Amino acid sequence: MPVSCLEPKTPSRALRAACLLFGLCVAPLSSHAEDRIEGLFFPSVTAIHRSGLPQNDELKANQIIPSLDMLVIGSHGPVSWLAEIFVSEREHELARLSGGWRSGDTLLSVGKFHNLQGYWNTQFHHGAYLQTTIDKPGMVEDSAPLPLHYVGAQIEGKLSQWGEGLLNYSIGVGKGSVMQDKLESPDIVGPGKFGDLSLGLRLSYTLDEISPTQVGTFFAHNKIPVKNNDWIGITQDIGGLFGNWESDPFRVIGELYAFSHKLEGSGATDSGSFLYGYVQGEYRFAPHSTAFARIEETSGAHLDPLLAFLPDFALDKHLIGLRYDVTRNQSVKIEASRVKRMDAGFRQLQIQWSAVFP
Amino acid sequence: MTRKRFIAALYCLLVATCSFGANTTWADGMRKLVLVAATGSDITRLAPADIRKLFLGVPVNIGAETLRPLRNASDPTLDETFLQKVVFMSRDAYERALLTRAMHGGGVRPVIYDSEAKLVSALLTDKFAVTYMWADKATARTNLKIVAELWQEN
Numbered sequence: 488m489p490v491s492c493l494e495p496k497t498p499s500r501a502l503r504a505a506c507l508l509f510g511l512c513v514a515p516l517s518s519h520a521e522d523r524i525e526g527l528f529f530p531s532v533t534a535i536h537r538s539g540l541p542q543n544d545e546l547k548a549n550q551i552i553p554s555l556d557m558l559v560i561g562s563h564g565p566v567s568w569l570a571e572i573f574v575s576e577r578e579h580e581l582a583r584l585s586g587g588w589r590s591g592d593t594l595l596s597v598g599k600f601h602n603l604q605g606y607w608n609t610q611f612h613h614g615a616y617l618q619t620t621i622d623k624p625g626m627v628e629d630s631a632p633l634p635l636h637y638v639g640a641q642i643e644g645k646l647s648q649w650g651e652g653l654l655n656y657s658i659g660v661g662k663g664s665v666m667q668d669k670l671e672s673p674d675i676v677g678p679g680k681f682g683d684l685s686l687g688l689r690l691s692y693t694l695d696e697i698s699p700t701q702v703g704t705f706f707a708h709n710k711i712p713v714k715n716n717d718w719i720g721i722t723q724d725i726g727g728l729f730g731n732w733e734s735d736p737f738r739v740i741g742e743l744y745a746f747s748h749k750l751e752g753s754g755a756t757d758s759g760s761f762l763y764g765y766v767q768g769e770y771r772f773a774p775h776s777t778a779f780a781r782i783e784e785t786s787g788a789h790l791d792p793l794l795a796f797l798p799d800f801a802l803d804k805h806l807i808g809l810r811y812d813v814t815r816n817q818s819v820k821i822e823a824s825r826v827k828r829m830d831a832g833f834r835q836l837q838i839q840w841s842a843v844f845p
Numbered sequence: 846m847t848r849k850r851f852i853a854a855l856y857c858l859l860v861a862t863c864s865f866g867a868n869t870t871w872a873d874g875m876r877k878l879v880l881v882a883a884t885g886s887d888i889t890r891l892a893p894a895d896i897r898k899l900f901l902g903v904p905v906n907i908g909a910e911t912l913r914p915l916r917n918a919s920d921p922t923l924d925e926t927f928l929q930k931v932v933f934m935s936r937d938a939y940e941r942a943l944l945t946r947a948m949h950g951g952g953v954r955p956v957i958y959d960s961e962a963k964l965v966s967a968l969l970t971d972k973f974a975v976t977y978m979w980a981d982k983a984t985a986r987t988n989l990k991i992v993a994e995l996w997q998e999n
Binding site for chain 2: 523524527558560561562564567569585589596609610611612614696697699735774775812815816
């Protein structure tokens with residue numbers, strides 16, 4: 488759930504057309520699952536109470552945010568495709584749209600993708616029901632200091648196999664985000680706002696092809712144009728590590744990001760670097776109940792020139808909560824957190840209902 | 846005479862009841878879960894690891910053709926047994942794993958059939974589809990063949 492609170496926007500004609508197209512695709516085809524096409528709907532409603540916000544902060548003290556993530560996936564022989572649309576009161580976007588060709592263990596795709604960095608963004612995307620917590624880590628929120636999407640090509644597959652263990656790779660190249668009030672993702676539908684080069688590499692090791700436990704590393708190089716500012720461009724290099732370990736009833740997720748960036752303006756340059764990481768622990772103490780906690784920390788961010796663009800980025804966040812799976816496809820979560828941004832800190836209490844249909 | 850007939854009828858009823866009970870016990874004791882395909886299918890044998898992968902959404906090929914798993918929800922006990930004994934997952938964990946894979950673009954989830962008649966009909970129209978059922982039901986259908994023995998009750 489995005490923390491940032493933008494002015495409500497009217498869906499563009501192009502996005503409405505995309506939604507209509509999505510509906511037309513899903514309605515007749517999902518009832519014939521033999522056609523290898525499936526639609527998934529992830530609705531959620533989140534009630535938020537915040538205390539300690541500065542006066543006139545753009546975040547509200549009390550807020551209810553309904554949202555809907557719609558995913559349609561399909562395949563015909565070696566060809567597969569995917570479309571994901573995320574709609575909430577405050578934002579709407581064609582989050583992903585891609586078509587791919589599989590040859591053996593290799594999948595080559597073109598379209599709009601989530602970035603390849605880390606674990607969270609490549610696992611849960613916008614499906615609130617799939618993630619145990621309510622809040623995403625700050626690094627995959629809209630106010631994050633790295634481009635969350637790119638438009639281009641992606642290739643993924645198996646690099647090597649040791650016994651049952653697999654080393655997988657993903658490589659992506661394309662056009663990334665533009666820096667305005669925050670990093671604006673590129674759009675396929677609607678007025679184009681493509682950034683410059685975005686390169687990503689992700690390597691992960693899994694115990695076997697179906698094991699959820701994995702560890703990995705990632706690298707990214709982004710060139711980000713800056714609009715309406717004295718700076719005209721940002722060159723960003725990111726490296727990091729991630730891991731997900733699951734052994735019922737326990738689960739631990741961790742990610743570490745190392746940022747290095749250079750800003751260029753008319754005759755001036757500046758540079759900065761910082762570290763960001765989080766660890767999340769989960770314990771399923773009853774068949775349908777899970778307790779969780781997460782610590783997010785940023786180091787070396789003081790006076791960082793990139794973060795100066797992003798005052799809403801959560802530098803540190805500590806949260807605890809409970810999740811109860813009410814039915815096979817619905818859950819209720821409650822979460823308390825303490826958030827520290829560049830400019831302020833506040834406390835937050837959230838309750839969320841989330842589901843997946845069908 | 847009437848009394849003799851009554852006693853004979855009672856005896857027959859007793860024997861029938863006992864043998865029905867014995868049959869039930871025998872059938873329960875020998876319950877076997879099998880993987881089946883259409884008789885005309887090119888599928889011969891499948892390894893247990895491949896079956897687990899297949900039902901978790903990982904593509905498993907025979908030649909150039911990808912196998913299509915069909916979920917048999919016509920009998921809740923059967924479906925639960927399959928998940929516990931073959932996939933080694935609780936229903937919740939299994940559904941979550943399929944959703945995560947689908948969300949990652951890993952393909953559609955296996956189609957679920959509540960009706961055995963519709964399931965068999967789908968199986969017969971697709972030479973690369975497989976499903977699971979109790980062995981006695983599979984052997985009773987001449988248009989199906991067993992391609993793997995998955996689990997047997999002790």
